[in-house]
Amino acid sequence: MNDDNSRDLYERALSVMPGGVNSAVRAAIEPYPFFVQKGDGGHVVDADGNRYIDWVMGLGPLLLGHDLPEQVQASIQQKASEGPIYGTPTEIEVDLAEFVVRHVPSVEKVRFVNSGTEATTSAVRLARGYTGRNKIVVNQGGYHGAQESTLVEGDHENPAPSSAGVPQSFAEHTLPVPFNDEEAVREVFEEHGDDIAAVMTEPILGNYGIVEPAEGYHEFLREITEEHGSLLIFDEVITGFRVGGLGCAQSEFGITPDITTFGKIVGGGFPVGAIGGRAEIIEQFAPSGPVFQAGTFSGHPVTMAAGLETLKFAAANDVYDHVNDLGDQLRGGLEEIVADQAPEYTVAGTDSMFKVIFTRDGEAPTNAADVQNAETDRWRRVFWGQMKDQNVFLSQNQFECQFVSYNHTEDDVERTLEAYKDAL
Numbered sequence: 289m290n291d292d293n294s295r296d297l298y299e300r301a302l303s304v305m306p307g308g309v310n311s312a313v314r315a316a317i318e319p320y321p322f323f324v325q326k327g328d329g330g331h332v333v334d335a336d337g338n339r340y341i342d343w344v345m346g347l348g349p350l351l352l353g354h355d356l357p358e359q360v361q362a363s364i365q366q367k368a369s370e371g372p373i374y375g376t377p378t379e380i381e382v383d384l385a386e387f388v389v390r391h392v393p394s395v396e397k398v399r400f401v402n403s404g405t406e407a408t409t410s411a412v413r414l415a416r417g418y419t420g421r422n423k424i425v426v427n428q429g430g431y432h433g434a435q436e437s438t439l440v441e442g443d444h445e446n447p448a449p450s451s452a453g454v455p456q457s458f459a460e461h462t463l464p465v466p467f468n469d470e471e472a473v474r475e476v477f478e479e480h481g482d483d484i485a486a487v488m489t490e491p492i493l494g495n496y497g498i499v500e501p502a503e504g505y506h507e508f509l510r511e512i513t514e515e516h517g518s519l520l521i522f523d524e525v526i527t528g529f530r531v532g533g534l535g536c537a538q539s540e541f542g543i544t545p546d547i548t549t550f551g552k553i554v555g556g557g558f559p560v561g562a563i564g565g566r567a568e569i570i571e572q573f574a575p576s577g578p579v580f581q582a583g584t585f586s587g588h589p590v591t592m593a594a595g596l597e598t599l600k601f602a603a604a605n606d607v608y609d610h611v612n613d614l615g616d617q618l619r620g621g622l623e624e625i626v627a628d629q630a631p632e633y634t635v636a637g638t639d640s641m642f643k644v645i646f647t648r649d650g651e652a653p654t655n656a657a658d659v660q661n662a663e664t665d666r667w668r669r670v671f672w673g674q675m676k677d678q679n680v681f682l683s684q685n686q687f688e689c690q691f692v693s694y695n696h697t698e699d700d701v702e703r704t705l706e707a708y709k710d711a712l
């Protein structure tokens with residue numbers, strides 16, 4: 289497979305961009321990532337003209353795939369051509385807010401921002417402002433964006449910055465516990481209960497190989513936060529409008545979080561984030577409340593149009609049936625291949641999310657430590673390239689999950705299963 293153009297582009301990029309990329313994970317592909325020229329349905333075409341079946345889908349935002357339906361395209365074009373932004377509100381922000389409030393059970397009010405990171409940053413500030421407390425509990429292996437309060441590793445007794453540039457004194461306000469470990473959560477509440485502003489969790493770990501919550505884990509988090517006057521924040525940046533359809537993962541699990549963060553799909557492929565929840569809490573944001581929050585680009589008309597028309601299209605068509613059916617076909621096919629060729633591996637995922645994790649210790653991984661122990665080097669350095677050589681584009685490493693879009697077909701699924709059969 290010729291990749292001369294990608295190599296030349298990467299060389300140019302290296303001289304002007306750190307690591308040659310604008311988001312760290314993109315450089316996980318070695319020796320260099322391929323540069324995409326354009327999307328086409330469920331596929332992408334790279335700078336050398338190679339075509340791949342694309343299961344990365346922008347790392348989550350593209351529910352419909354690369355070919356946007358006419359009405360989505362038209363609305364985006366119209367907003368772009370009317371002049372990008374105004375510094376004063378527009379109707380389409382209200383339309384998308386109404387749509388989100390109507391469909392997501394726990395959301396009475398919503399504030400739009402420009403990225404998932406901005407959403408979780410604002411949600412943490414909001415939880416602290418609302419409760420007057422300092423600490424937040426997070427799950428090891430959960431990802432909440434590139435922000436100071438969550439770039440923290442270790443455990444609740446020894447939290448430490450996971451990135452240079454984050455002061456230890458910030459990290460001390462973040463308490464990491466293993467996913468699915470009720471005992472650890474009880475312990476942090478015993479020790480810090482009256483200073484815990486919130487527990488923030490992904491409903492399903494989607495940035496760490498896909499790990500599902502154990503039966504009762506979210507109910508337990510809901511109860512213990514209520515008991516202690518802390519808030520429960522669901523970070524649905526990945527799962528929002530993907531798992532559980534328009535009601536999001538919270539409706540699937542039957543849990544009512546106090547605050548929900550959104551991103552990815554709700555912007556229809558454009559930069560977006562959102563913080564939603566109980567009116568009384570969300571109204572603590574300025575100007576109705578004392579928690580400062582603002583953004584020049586927030587509620588951008590092009591983003592709002594792309595998000596609203598994408599979600600309206602999903603509401604009016606068989607989008608979720610299609611992507612979830614293909615997800616079932618993929619996971620079913622993969623389970624057969626794995627049982628046959630790699631019984632020590634796990635097929636993970638639900639709805640339109642899927643991943644083969646290169647480990648299994650009797651049962652599927654239940655937390656980040658299990659996934660950390662997987663054959664991550666084999667996944668990234670050997671397996672990923674074998675799939676690419678067969679024109680299948682998977683996410684860059686063992687940890688990021690993969691997505692089915694409305695543009696994918698049964699033929700894409702079959703060809704992908706053949707490739708896995710060959711590579712595993």
Ligand SMILES: *Cc1c(COP(=O)(O)O)cnc(C)c1O
Nearest residue numbers: 403404405431432433525526551
């Ligand atoms: C992607 C992601 C984020 C960060 O969103 P960005 O738009 O990349 O800043 C936060 N939380 C979760 C669960 C995510 O998957």
